[in-house]
Amino acid sequence: MHIHIIGICGTFMAGLAVLAKELGFKVSGCDAKYYPPMSYQLQTNKIECFQGFDLANMKTNPDLWIIGNVATRGMPVIEKIISDKKNYMSGPEFLSKKVLNDRPVIAVAGTHGKTTVSSIITWLLECADIKPGFLIGGIPMNFGISARLGKSNSPFVIEADEYDTSFFDKRSKFLHYVADYVVLNNLEFDHADIFDDLDAIKMQFHHWIRTLGQNTVIYSNCKSNALDDVLSFGVWSKVKRFNDKQQLCLDWPHKNGESSFQVFNGINKLGFVDSPISGEHNASNFLVAYGIASEFGINFNQTVRYFKEFKGVKRRLELIAIISDIKIYDDFAHHPTAIKKTIEALRNTSRKKAGTVELNRLIVVFEPRSNSLKLGYGKQQLPDSFEAADIIHVYDGSVKWDVKSALSNLGQKLYVDNNVQNILQRLLSQVCRGDTVVFMSNGDFQGILQAFVEALGLKKFHR
Structure with a gap:
């Protein structure tokens, strides 16, 4: 059976393509743009890909x-599929029917951390x-790949978007x-292109919880008031809490090191x-990943040992x-929020305080590319997100709001430009030995990271 995936280079669909091929389907697909790491994954798995959503895709003549x-x-290929009454379904429906059926399902949800938590659980x-x-x-x-079938009847870990x-x-x-184990990691407003407000997202989470069975185990983050609201609407499954002093919690940071912490189960x-x-x-x-692993008989000492190799x-x-x-x-x-946490994590590994001349600098290069930020949602939070950085470069070529004005509180450490090459050249003129540079984008950022690495390799630094 031949399936053709529209939007195949998305993080979900590229994984689905790998699973479908592993199941024995002939797989092809199309997308507007292809960029790493998913483009590499599709190429490695020899999945035929087409550029764009025009009628050339119809020549593939898939079964589904x-x-x-x-x-x-309005997309030509979509209009033709509907007019010709071709068989079609969504990616999540295909996954549910062809992969998740009759397997224990571990679903990891939340605004942030889904990918990391899912990856830690899978590794454990x-x-x-x-x-x-x-x-x-x-x-x-x-693993070097975003999806695999695994052993028959073994648990299946899914990032629940x-x-x-x-x-x-x-x-x-x-x-x-239909999950057997659920992680509710956190919940904030996002996806302003499809949700009006946080309450609309809460309702989607509530609708999902209404479908879960009495034996399903839900791990919910006690630090999230929004998740508490969701659970207050009604829950019929078993609920366990993490970051709760009565249940799973941690002591961060511990004096032994910046990435060292203690874990407690209540007072134990x-x-x-x-x-x-x-x-x-x-x-x-890690804390919630350990909670899920413990449901499968993996004890704490084993989890710590395995996690060291993550x-x-x-x-x-x-x-x-x-x-x-x-x-x-x-x-x-x-x-x-994710930007702030990432910068704080980098700050802890480079030095303790921003603005200290004798210590190394943290330089951020950022592209506001998400649908929410393109619409201006979240721009008020960005000055606080970038506070711990020493130099911030922001590309404003994909937004219609005034980036300089919105981030004016950052003062002279802020640089805004609508030309990626200008950002690259300014960055190369600023960077010094000992600096940490982080590129932040959910796209390919016009190849600036790769260009910076190549140019930096040619630059001579005075000792």
Whole structure:
């Protein structure tokens, strides 16, 4: 059977393509643009891809069209599919029917941290020889791929996204996932292009919880008032809390080190964790991942040992290179809260305070590319998000609001430009030995990171 995926280079659809091929389907697809890491994944798996959404796609003549939420009415290929009464369904529906059926499902939801938590859980289960399946919105570096079927009847870890399913199904994707274990990691307003406010997102989470069985176990973050609101609407499953002093909680940071923390179950100290990934938010991510792992008989000491070998996720605070004592990171952060937490994590690994001349600098290069930020939602939070950085470069070529005005509180450490080449040249003139540079975008940022790495390798620094 041949399936053709519309929007195949999205993080969800590229993973779905891998799963479908593993199931024995012939797989092809199309998208407007292809960029790493998903473009590499599709190429490695020899999945035929077409550029654009025009009628050339019809020549593939698949048995089933899988339509992503990037597709809209008016696209030539969509109009032809509907007019010709071709068979089609959404990606989440396909996943539910072809993969998740008859398997224990672990669904990880929340505004932030879904990819990292899903990756940690998957790795812990893998180390315990459970051989889970997974579909994650990024590429865990321990696996080198964003999706696999895993062992038959083993748990399947799915990143449960609240974004809508497709143009013909406006429910959140996670409503297709009948989960046995759920992580509710946090909840803030996002996706301003499809949700009017936070209450609208809460209602989608509530609708999902209404579909879950009495034996489903929900781990909810006690630090999120919004999640407490969701649960107050009604819950019929078992609820466990993390970041709750009566249940799973942590002591951050511990004096033993900046990435070291203690874990407690109520008043009982379970032990220390030396985290391979930075930041208090990642300590919390580990905490809930341990909770899920414990449901499968993995004890705390095993979890700590396995976690030490966790390599992180591509484009989640990924160290790309160290050139002339300059660390270069790539990060997917695009929500003000995620940006702030990422910068704080980097600050803890480079130095304690911003603005201290004798210590190394943290330089941020940011593209406000998410649909919410393009519309201006969250711009008021950005000055606080960037506060701990020493120099901030912002590309404003994709937004219609006044970036300089919105971020004026950042003063002279802010640089705004609508030309990526200008940003690159200014950055190269500023950077010094010992600096940390992080590029933040949920797209390819016109290749600026790769160009910077190449140019930096040619630059001569005075000792």
